[in-house]
Amino acid sequence: MTDTPSPPAYAPPAYAPPSGAARDSLLDAVRFDANGLVACIAQQHDSGEVLMMAWMNRQAVEETLTTGRVCYYSRSRKGLWRKGESSGQLQHLVELRVDCDGDTLLALVHQLGVACHTGRRNCFYRAIRDGELTTIAEPLMDPAALYGAAHAGHSHG
């Protein structure tokens, strides 16, 4: 018997930040658009679930690679959007991949909780079923609890 606490139910994968040179070689492969942005798809690393798509500027890519926590650029708020900063629903980075044209990134992540601001696990919850556009997944968390009453109705955070 020891006082060693139990490990948490799930520990995010270990993350080793790349060197500055490695980080720059990835950044050099990215073709930021006229607004300085690149699309980034977030995929749960083990299940393959596609969670969301958002945008990054150069600083967001750098911060994501350095900290191992995914940081986007919010086009509506015009600033860095540290995923989970207000909601607690962090995305831990496993690997950041660059596509053939350099205009899309694929972030393999471990998503704590839910990725979508509606409280759903992922954002792609509408599809045609039985002849009409249907909600195919329900919220796992209350959006008001994620953002607080003052932020209810807010977009992603």
Add this chain to the structure above:
Amino acid sequence: MTDTPSPPAYAPPAYAPPSGAARDSLLDAVRFDANGLVACIAQQHDSGEVLMMAWMNRQAVEETLTTGRVCYYSRSRKGLWRKGESSGQLQHLVELRVDCDGDTLLALVHQLGVACHTGRRNCFYRAIRDGELTTIAEPLMDPAALYGAAHAGHSHG
């Protein structure tokens, strides 16, 4: 013993086109950007592999839903891009999903052959490994064979 031919090694999933009303209800949920485009992620429906990301205009979404074969909009060629039309590497649609904000689609597909114009199965083949940006997947097909010598070096088709 019969003359019945053997089934193909893999038959694409059956696809039932939605009614015009169902198709329009999905289109109504899409927020096309200032250029009339929406981002679309293609994911292999059974393995979860993220294959590529490209753009669709309204006509491409309609054609994709109607035909069950994925059709994008090529920003470089400024026209519809029927995936696989020149390369034979068709994407058969299983389901098209719309995200919470309506600005990204997720197409669950069956990809015949390879999705990437480099001959790789998917486009996301570069990542930092061992301290440098590394090619983590090799071509399964020769790009010259996909597009013919005249088109070698061409972008996606």
